[in-house]
Structures are given as C-alpha cells and as structure tokens.
Amino acid sequence: MxxxxxxxxxxxxxxxxxxxxxxxxxxxxxxxxxxxxxxxxxxxxxxxxxxxxxxxxxxxxxxxxxxxxxxxxxxxxxxxxxxxxxxxxxxxxxxxxxxxxxxxxxxxxxxxxxxxxxxxxxxxxxxxxxxxxxxxxxxxxxxxxxxxxxxxxxxxxxxxxxCGVMAGIGAAINTGGVGRGDSVAVIGCGGVGSAAVLGSRLAGASRIIAVDLDDRKLAAASGLGATHTVNSRETDPVEAIRELTGGFGADVVIEAVGRPETYRQAFYARDLAGTVVLVGVPTPEMTIELPLLDVFGRGGALKSSWYGDCLPSRDFPMLVDLHLQGRLxxxxxxxxxxxxxxxxxxxxxxxxxxxxxxxxxx
The missing domain is CATH 3.90.180.10 (Medium-chain alcohol dehydrogenases, catalytic domain)
Incomplete structure (x- = not known):
C-alpha cells in the first residue's frame, strides 16, 4: 500500500x-x-x-x-x-x-x-x-x-x-593504502577531509598534516588525529608539507577539495614515488595542466577515490564495530x-x- x-x-x-x-x-x-x-x-x-x-x-x-x-x-x-x-x-x-x-x-x-x-x-x-x-x-x-x-x-x-565519512576514511585506507609509519597530508578539512585524517590515524600514519584555509576546521582535524596543521591562507602548503617531512614531501597526499589549484598542490607536495588521491569532486568545466616530465619523473601513483573505494557490506559493519569499541x-x-x-x-x-x-x- x-x-x-x-x-x-x-x-x-x-x-x-x-x-x-x-x-x-x-x-x-x-x-x-x-x-x-x-x-x-x-x-x-x-x-x-x-x-x-x-x-x-x-x-x-x-x-x-x-x-x-x-x-x-x-x-x-x-x-x-x-x-x-x-x-x-x-x-x-x-x-x-x-x-x-x-x-x-x-x-x-x-x-x-x-x-x-x-x-x-x-x-x-x-x-x-x-x-x-x-x-x-x-x-x-x-x-x-x-x-x-x-x-x-x-x-x-x-x-x-x-557518504562523507566513508569517502574520507576509504580515501586514506582503501585508495591511498596508508600504512604504519607513513606521512600523510590532507588538503581540505571539511567532512570528507577530516574523515581522511581519522582514517590515516586509524591506519597508523606517523605524521598527519591537515591543510585548510579555516582555523576552525584545522582545530577539528587536530582533534581527529592531525599531528600538524597548515593554514594555506597564510603559508605555502607545498613548502610547509615538505618542511614537515624532512624536505621530501608526504608519502600520501589526499586532495579533498576538488579544485585544479589544490590538486596541483597535492601533486607537488608528495614525495618521489608517493601517492596522490583525489576524493574532492570537481565540476565539469575544471581542467588541469601538468608538465608531463614531472608526471613521469616523480613516479608514484595518481588515483581517484570513488566513494572511498568502499564495499559497504565489508566496510560499514567494520567501522561501526570500531566505533562501538571506542577506537573510531x-x-x-x-x-x-x-x-x-x-x-x-x-x-x-x-x-x-x-x-x-x-x-x-x-
């Protein structure tokens, strides 16, 4: 009826x-x-x-x-x-x-x-x-x-x-493959980016750098596990991420904004052979241009994360259980x-x- x-x-x-x-x-x-x-x-x-x-x-x-x-x-x-x-x-x-x-x-x-x-x-x-x-x-x-x-x-x-929390956690764990001891930078700390910070901590990352224009969001990211924060309105985020990672760049950089300028930052803020994960959703008219030699020379992987590359039947019950255990x-x-x-x-x-x-x- x-x-x-x-x-x-x-x-x-x-x-x-x-x-x-x-x-x-x-x-x-x-x-x-x-x-x-x-x-x-x-x-x-x-x-x-x-x-x-x-x-x-x-x-x-x-x-x-x-x-x-x-x-x-x-x-x-x-x-x-x-x-x-x-x-x-x-x-x-x-x-x-x-x-x-x-x-x-x-x-x-x-x-x-x-x-x-x-x-x-x-x-x-x-x-x-x-x-x-x-x-x-x-x-x-x-x-x-x-x-x-x-x-x-x-x-x-x-x-x-x-949606958002799974997209962020999955971008870190499923798509980015963040592991113990890795350095991670997350550009954009809204709901999805903050979840990527939390997922990186859950995966055992040793250094988690949160980047945003808003100090309120950076404070929230710190509460979820970010070890360092960068206000990109005040500081060049690429240089800041490199400085915080011994001059090398992060092992995994998660772009949670979906804009060409922040994707470019993510590309150059990763270490050689590092991984860039795009989980921010761009609009149809957006394009990006990168020197092909840099794409080749820096190696690593450029990935897009679809819904955190999650499998709901596998991931939802696991994350709920971790939450109920007080671990998430x-x-x-x-x-x-x-x-x-x-x-x-x-x-x-x-x-x-x-x-x-x-x-x-x-």
Whole structure:
C-alpha cells in the first residue's frame, strides 16, 4: 500500500528547499522501503539544489542515512523488516567485469530502485539524490543499498558512513593504502577531509598534516588525529608539507577539495614515488595542466577515490564495530541535530564552515 510521508525537495535550480508530502510505493522486486531515523546534510545535497548534478528536478534530497527496514519486495533476501541498516548509493550488480574480477568496489553497473517516489499533490516524479532520497520519513531503495550493522549504534552516527565519512576514511585506507609509519597530508578539512585524517590515524600514519584555509576546521582535524596543521591562507602548503617531512614531501597526499589549484598542490607536495588521491569532486568545466616530465619523473601513483573505494557490506559493519569499541570517534562529526524543516538553514551553516555535519533526526 502506498504510504504518504514528509520529505525535503529541491523544486528547481537554486530555489530554497521545502518540506513536501511524498508518496512512497510498495517495494517491487528487489526493492526495500526504509523508515529513516537520521540523515546527514552533505555538500552533495547542496550541489543538487544548485543544479550542479543535473537538472532532473524536483529532487528528493538526502543520502547519508540510517534507519530500519519497513517492508521488502519479492526476492529480497539481504534484509528483513526490522533490520537496522545504513544506506549506500552503490548497490553492486555482481555481474559486471569489475565484480567478476573480484573488485566489486569498482562495480560499473550499480543500480537503484526502479520505481519512483512522487509528490502527493500532483503525482510529479521525484529524482532521489544519489538514488536514495532520505530527507524523508521513509524512502524506497534497492535492497543492495541496505547494509545491516549493529543496531546499538546511534543512527545519527551510522548514517554518516553512507557518504562523507566513508569517502574520507576509504580515501586514506582503501585508495591511498596508508600504512604504519607513513606521512600523510590532507588538503581540505571539511567532512570528507577530516574523515581522511581519522582514517590515516586509524591506519597508523606517523605524521598527519591537515591543510585548510579555516582555523576552525584545522582545530577539528587536530582533534581527529592531525599531528600538524597548515593554514594555506597564510603559508605555502607545498613548502610547509615538505618542511614537515624532512624536505621530501608526504608519502600520501589526499586532495579533498576538488579544485585544479589544490590538486596541483597535492601533486607537488608528495614525495618521489608517493601517492596522490583525489576524493574532492570537481565540476565539469575544471581542467588541469601538468608538465608531463614531472608526471613521469616523480613516479608514484595518481588515483581517484570513488566513494572511498568502499564495499559497504565489508566496510560499514567494520567501522561501526570500531566505533562501538571506542577506537573510531565518529561522534565528532555530528555538529548538530536538526529537524526536516531546518535543512535550508543547515546549508547556510555548512557554507560558512560552522559545522562538520548537521544531521536530520526523525
């Protein structure tokens, strides 16, 4: 039976978001309806509102979410009603060339629910952000987008693993391969960059250098494990990183901004044979030019991190368990909890650098 819930939609490019009545259909084959308990406010949601990720308005925003399974469709065996789950936007297919080669975290044919949720007022189809749409009391997703985790964890914390925190931790551990004793520099210390700092500490890095323009973000990064901070408004970050690493550069540099100028900084701030990881998301018009001789001569690896190269079924339960053991401070990312109708103001606080994450709690 179709259910009517409240949800936050972006009605048009750069228009303020609003709470609307949304119809959620019964789950079809391979689909699940999830009762959302908490959902983080991510920069990606703002990009949707601004039209930076397409123009298929109206969007049902929200994607960093945790909740309980409300109902399952035919053929669903992964989860059952009542299960506590974290949602992800990369339900792997198990059949593409990446999956068949044992690399499902690179799945080239990820999928979402087939049915669309609609506006109750006029039946307009909604486009769920990243295939999730979790700024809503309930949402419809593919079963593979649900990962069961220990239900004793706070939903506000667990939901953040669905995007930003996982992207940052995974950029360090999965993509960057940070290991014990490594030196790491993280350029950009918003939610994703701060998570990369935390992931580097978890991996045993000996020197973790946080770089940002905002001293508030640098202070937060220090609390998450950064051993040194660099305000790039005041200091050349490349020179500072080299000075802090014996003149060599860092073993791994994680770029969490997604801009040509910061990527160039990352490229030249790494040691010879070091690794650059791009986890910041650029916009379509951005380009970069580097001397090919420098690309060759410096060696190492230039990598992009897709969703922290994570495999939700492997990584989400592990990170939740580490958090519950007191070994991974995920609470530090929850700056505030808010209601559904406060999402627009949360965008303002995010843009002003006042929060790591605002979390909608339902």
């Amino acid at each position: 179709t259910q009517e819930v409240r949800g936050v939609i972006a009605p048009g490019r750069n228009e303020p978001v609003r709470v609307a009545r949304v119809l959620v259909p019964d789950p079809g084959p391979g689909e699940v309806v999830v009762r959302v308990l908490a959902c983080g406010v991510c920069h990606t949601d703002l990009h949707y509102r601004e039209g930076g990720i397409g123009d298929d308005f109206p969007f049902l925003l929200g994607h960093e979410a945790a909740g309980t399974v409300d109902a399952v469709g035919p053929g669903v065996t992964e989860v059952a009603p009542g299960d506590f789950v974290v949602l992800n936007w990369r339900a792997v297919c198990g059949r593409c060339r990446a999956c068949l080669r044992g690399r499902p975290w690179y799945c080239f044919d990820t999928h979402n629910a087939r049915q669309r949720m609609t506006l109750a007022d006029d039946g307009t189809e909604l486009t769920p952000a990243l295939g999730i749409g979790a700024f809503a009391e309930k949402t419809l997703v593919a079963a593979g987008q649900c990962t069961r985790v220990d239900g004793s964890v706070s939903p506000a914390v667990a939901g953040l693993l669905g 401070d995920l609470d530090a990312f929850v700056s505030e909890t808010i209601a559904l109708d406060e999402v627009e103001s949360a965008f303002d606080r995010m843009g002003a650098g006042e929060v790591l994450r605002s979390v909608v709690v339902l």
